[in-house]
Amino acid sequence: MNSAASWMLAQEAKALLGRLARIKPFALYEPMVPAAAISLPAQAAIESYLANGRRELREQVHTFLDWLHGSGGWRATPAEAQRRFTLLRLRFNAVLSQFDIFADVLTQRSEHETGIWLSGLDVVAADALALPDYYQAPPVICYLDRGAGAAIRRARTRLPGGGDNPVAIIRVPRERMVGIGVASSLVHEVGHQAVALLDLVKPLRLVLQGLEKGGHQKSGVWYFWERWISEVLADFWSIARVGVASTLGLIGVVSLPQAFVHRVGLDDPHPIPWLRVKLSCALGKALYPHPQWEELSKLWESFYPLVGLEEEKRWLLTLLDRSIPDFLEVLLNYRPQALGGAALPEIMEIGERQPRHLTKYYQAWRKSPAQMGKAPPSLVFAAVGQAKIEGKLGPEEESQILAKLLTQWALRSTLDSAASCAAALPRTRAVAPATYN
Structure with missing residues (x-):
């Protein structure tokens, strides 16, 4: 050369x-x-x-x-x-x-207030992801971006140029700050990480494919549920963690012009928006029985009635809607090896998140606000969402309460980390102060 x-x-x-x-x-x-x-x-x-x-x-x-x-x-x-x-x-x-x-x-962490709220969201995400009996959760960090939907770059997935991502990175829509909608989007993305750690998507797809090929009752709809199962599992995780706050937040995301809400797109991994809200209500009713889910479902139908749609689309949406009970029977009773034979609802903290308990929590916390900051963040969002749907909490107060809580969780997490680091340091002998002549 x-x-x-x-x-x-x-x-x-x-x-x-x-x-x-x-x-x-x-x-x-x-x-x-x-x-x-x-x-x-x-x-x-x-x-x-x-x-x-x-x-x-x-x-x-x-x-x-x-x-x-x-x-x-x-x-x-x-x-x-x-x-x-x-x-x-x-x-x-x-x-x-x-x-x-x-x-x-990380650059957003220097923004006034926003940086601290993001740190608080990190705490919420970590709490929503925690499932110590089944996996070791990776660190989670959050940031804001434009748009209506959230997204996740999961931990242990390939980064551009090679190598596995060392942390989960969740993008939260800026327009969701600050309200219960942020929990709905955040915990949905957390659900994607949890489902990947448990390796649930592929086995469930095989089950649904088998139902389609086997001529099971309502054969023909299983193709759709198999295609949507990843997003459905993430929605399940969100409802299981934050209750009706998840469905209310979902409605906020998919409240679009009618053409988008009823759009049937086989290229989209998400369920049809109209059907997705109906499924969310059905999941909520299955996990947390209460009349509110049926009322919320009817309210959604009144926002986006099927009347006036072309006959073929109306027929498909009706067919899929009627197949929800059969699909939930499969989903909620599925016992994968990764869960040691347990069904999905059995590994989540369903009991303390029943609506009547959430109402009591919120009433107690209103009398003693400091206790709210000490409770698990996902439980707090679930209780706030329950208070909101019951008309006990307006949007202005909701935003104020959650902003304070995010700040409190961020500060507590920081001080706890500092205390843990200090406790891990070796003790040193006290040194007498220097004297000067």
Whole structure:
């Protein structure tokens, strides 16, 4: 290879090293109050992952330079050397992309109030995900973005450029802050992470496919439920954790022009919006029997009546609606190996989230607000949602209460982490104060 090509590629490779050296740990330059910071396990997981990526890339650049200046480089053609450098630069861009994924999340933590609320949402997400008897939950961090829907980049899934995501990252719609709707969206996405950890989607799909092929009662509808099962399981998780707050939040998301609510799209993994709310009400009624679910379902039907739809679409929606009881019979009685033979409702804290209990919790907390901040966050959102549907809590007060709670949970989590770190430090002998003459 000629000296000009070798010199130019060496300069470009060294430039990569220079730019790589400017990527610092987030702890060195992200300004935020301590209460807005992500959890210590999340910080450690992210910094460790990114540091390993930078170290591996640095080693690859040095290996390339050694090859370039060695006998291999001298024998290679400029085209071969350029090919190797191009692959190296693509890897560099992948490292930057991974860095930016976390930077976009952490930068919001410096926003006034918002940063602390996000830290509070981290606490809510961790509580909603916790299922210690069945899996070890990964750290969860939240951030805000535009749009009406939430999304998750699950932990242990592939990141751009390779490598497994060390934490779960949940995008929350900014327009949902602050109200019970944020819990509905947040816990739905948490449900996707939980379902993946339990590996429920694939086995349930096989069950539903078997019902379709076997000519089971209402055969023809199972194809749809099999296609939607991932989103249905996430909705189940949300209802199981926050009760009617989940359905109310869902209604807020899918309240769209009628053409969208009744749209039948086989390319969408979500159930048809009209049917999805009906299913949410049916799930709520199955888990938490109460007249409110039937009333809410009828209210939804009055918002989006099927009258006036083309006959084929009305027939399909009616057929799917009537198949909900059969589908729930399968879903709620499914006993996968991952749950040790237990059914899904049996692993959730269904008992204390019954509407009558939530009403009592809320009444007690109104008399002693400090106790609300000490309760599990998902239980609090469930009780607030119950109070809202019963007309005991208006939207203005709801927003004020939840904003205070998010701040309180963020602060408590920060102080608990600090106390745990302090307790883990070795005790040192007290040192007498210095004296000066």
